[in-house]
Amino acid sequence: MPELPEVETARAVIERAALKRRIVAVDDTDSYVCRPHPPGQIRDALLGTELTEAHRRGKTMWCDTATGPVLGLHLGMSGKIVVTEADGTEVDGGDYWAYGRTNGEHRFCRFSLTFADGGVLRLLDPRRLARVRLDPNVDDLGPDAATITAARFARAVGAGRAPVKARLLDQHALAGVGNLLADDVLWRAGVNPARPVDALTDADRRRLHRALRAAIDEAVRDGGVHTLPLVPERRPGGQCPRDHTILVHATVGGRTTYWCPKHQAG
């Protein structure tokens, strides 16, 4: 589920509910999610300190700590952050999860921080493709898709023969666009997903940039990429929300891709 909008919401959850609280217990025993750190290494680095700031670039989050290393968090394909207070109150990123409501059950907990007053931050992730690591390297990520300028976007989606969708998904070129957001952006801009980037016009790139910014703003505001117009129609028989043409689908850039054959023909 998590693309940039969901990750931004998760970051805001941490900012609102997990900063400046002394960490008294850490569960880092899931050695796949916490790799390459051996069990206990992340725990030892965080015990007794506190998170001070929550940052995000693309789909990667990281938290500064008062006295320890930086804590990197990535939600992978199915991760979610939930903060539960001692009285049972939950703060989470909304109901976008495909694996049902959490309902205080905390199934699939892969990592947790317990605070001095009994509150707990949990990373829930059925598929265990999320990652927790100390001092993550963020430098290889491209500019954040939520704030990228038109000029930098044009550079990122300028040269090369890759299908434009593949480039939008390339986290080194720009960071934060996932499969569903990419389809919605291309749909808004009226661009065929398979079009090579060097065949785009400057006008195409301007429309794509505006579509990207608008789609992200709407998705963050409305609760995730599932609220975008095209996303519920991404299924066999789904219709274009604009002209009601039956959408077509194929694999582009290695991912299942839906588009309107009428207004995204070229």
Next chain:
DNA sequence: TATAGTGTTATCGG
């Protein structure tokens, strides 16, 4: 039971 899947990365070929 078989399959698809919202992300990342190692590996392969051009």
Next chain:
DNA sequence: ACCGATAACACTAT
């Protein structure tokens, strides 16, 4: 070395 395509990863829901 660069660029793009593909498989693998772990696991659940359909």
